[in-house]
Amino acid sequence: MSKGSVVAAEAPAGRKLGFFEKVRKYRTLIFMCLPTCLFFFFFSYVPLPGIWVAFVKYNYQKGIFGSRFVGLQNFEFMVESGKLWSLTRNTILYNLAFIILGNLFAVFMAILLNEIRSKAFKKVSQTMMFLPYFISHVLIGVLVFNFLNYDTGFVNTLLTKWGFERWQPYANASCWPAILIFIYLWQQSGYNSVVYFAAIMGIDGEVIEASRVDGANAFQKIRYIILPSLRPTIVILLLFALGGIVRGNFGLFYNIIGTNSLLYETTDIIETFVYRASVTDFNFSTASAVGFYQSLIGFAIVMTVNFIVKKIEPDYSLF
């Protein structure tokens, strides 16, 4: 690493390096990013022609390019279902909530962690926050059911004990956005906060030192030093997250809601709908059609947001 930066600094000003010279000079850096480049080349670019499968009637024997071309027929069922709009809306709204609240919460937790002075307490709380991330969605589904079900659920047992009426969330669609977002935050925030915590650790100690000499209190330190320093990290993570905004969190939704059609109004996302519609007839083409639709929208959103960020603060944009 140090060698690379030294080399870069030594490049004589004014003289442009040829391509091969550049390659030779920066070979260490190039070598270091080679695995990543190869990864994306093989797993993201090589399969791209496979998108074609979304436009054919796929036959195993004839292969992707030998199968009969059917135009947009594979996209039809999504449109014909009349649900395309509500599914896309649900998916995007949930993801917006996950991204915005998730990041806010993660930043908040990272700052709190940073302020804890007792080392033992810090370690214990970090572990506790981390733990939910490693619980599978299947288990979470079971846990939630045991908490919330009407007959024997934990919440309802408490409610009846305290003399309140029972609550029936599994027949009540309107309460699920809040429940699902809560579960998501509980599960993900601890893990997400690590990046921010690392960013805080990376803030130049002298700046913080200087603020203390100037008499800033803890809140002022957070407001004027830590938060501004975290801004680039927040913006970049947001941009990355927005690319997947049309991709729903299938595991979370399917394991908690299952096939309870009473709750679909507020909880059905593109993934769960497509799963139900396709699980009975294994169809690569319609699945790819949906994936293609999601990628297109995701691409459009990233481009738009990046464009806006570029206008406001060029340094923070991705490209």
Next chain:
Amino acid sequence: MKKRVLALLLAMTMLLSLAACKKDGAKKVDTKEHVKITYMFTGSKPEGAAMDRFQEMNKKLNEILTEKCNAELEFYWIGWTDYLSVYNMNIAAQDGTVDLIGTASDWLDAWPNAKNGGFKILTEDMLKTYAPETWKSVPKDHWELCKYDGDIYLMPEDNYAQWTNHGYIYRLDWAKKAGLANGVHSWEDMTKYFEYVTANKDALGINVAWDSDGTHNVQMASGWVASHSKFVPIDGICTAALWGGTKDNLYTIITPAYSDTQMMVDFAKMMKQWDEMGVWKTDVLNNTTSTNRDDYRVGLVAAEQHHTQTWTDLCSKTPSNTIYNDPNAESGFFYFGEETDNVVALSITHGAMAVSAASKNPERALMVYDLLRNDPDCYRLINYGIQGISYELDSNGYRITPASYNPDTDNVGGATSWWWGRNDNLELKDATRNWTAIESLYKVYDKIKIDYPYGQFVPNVDSIEGKVKNCNEVFGNYMKQIAYGKYSGTAEDIVAEMQAALKQAGIEDVTAELQRQFDQLYKK
């Protein structure tokens, strides 16, 4: 290539000298090279000691197979979690690792996979040469039912009596106490029975009348339709059996669950009544961890919804069915369609064997299948395991379990899922089954049944695929609410809402298209 030419030549010689080669034909096939045949099927892979037992059987079986056709059999399990997608994905892989594929036209995607090019076309020559016993035992009209576009793709399990028509398994002794001296014979009787058991829950020692996991919606709806009409649904379009003909008019397609408003309103009302009675748990639609069948065996619930074949187990005094420790306990079966004598026999491709299109040794795969299906030693090994360990015969020739038998490890037949070539000529009857009750019900069935009439109809859904999917989805969603009585508002409102949604999803277009294809096939 060379081998294939050779096989072809052989097949031709066989044809030319048909009569002469009849008996020792199979011996002349080139089996010089020892090959491994992989059999893929749905089932749970045995573990630990059960796997050891299974392997003992497999070893013995392979000895016979090696001797008779120089091949050995390898098992490839598709576990039950998401079995259909995993199964189809494995067929789609076409990497040549699989030879024999257990399949079904109704509950596994036999026809879509045949259409998509997943299965090998089985020519008559191939069958005659490599699976001669099977070829002889399956009648010509049955082979017709295994054809798509004029080619045979499946070898049907057509000589095995089983009934998989659905209904309710219930406690006959409790029904008698509920005032139903003859047991349950209609949905109204079922209501009466549930009224009694829900009211006497604690006295009967049950947790809940029926611990449904919330997935019986479509089955219940079909059952209601069968019991209130002469509707005969077409298999293999989608899970919701929406389309079909009637017993009097088989080839005119109707959709009673959509168009017969009064019938569906009555259904919604009765199910609301069941829900309010507490037949199932309040959050039944998310009750995924239920173990109702096992609970039934030990008397913790009062009913199970499944098919006749399951009832034949649950009504018998087997070691796991501890309810029969009480000598008064009895299990009855209310089959859907009982009120209207509307029972359709199973399609012969409810179980069938196919050969993977990518199989490297299709000829040998057929030979192995022929032995497993028709050779008594192979048949007993793959179906029951090793005699003396997994089963024993009593003096009447019935199958019993040896004294040392441990159901957790020795049930080899449970691990092989041989549901694609059972053969009544070689079956060993299970002595623990309650044959008096079972055979008397089978007699009733035989009197009223009609054969599945649409065996040859393989719908071409390419142009209506999206609409079929959407209808299936809409129907399933509304039936969750209707069949479990979870809808708000009146029964009339919810049925009207469902009808509007089905219309929107294109149900009428699908009906019209299917009718067109029906006319093409049947009005020749």
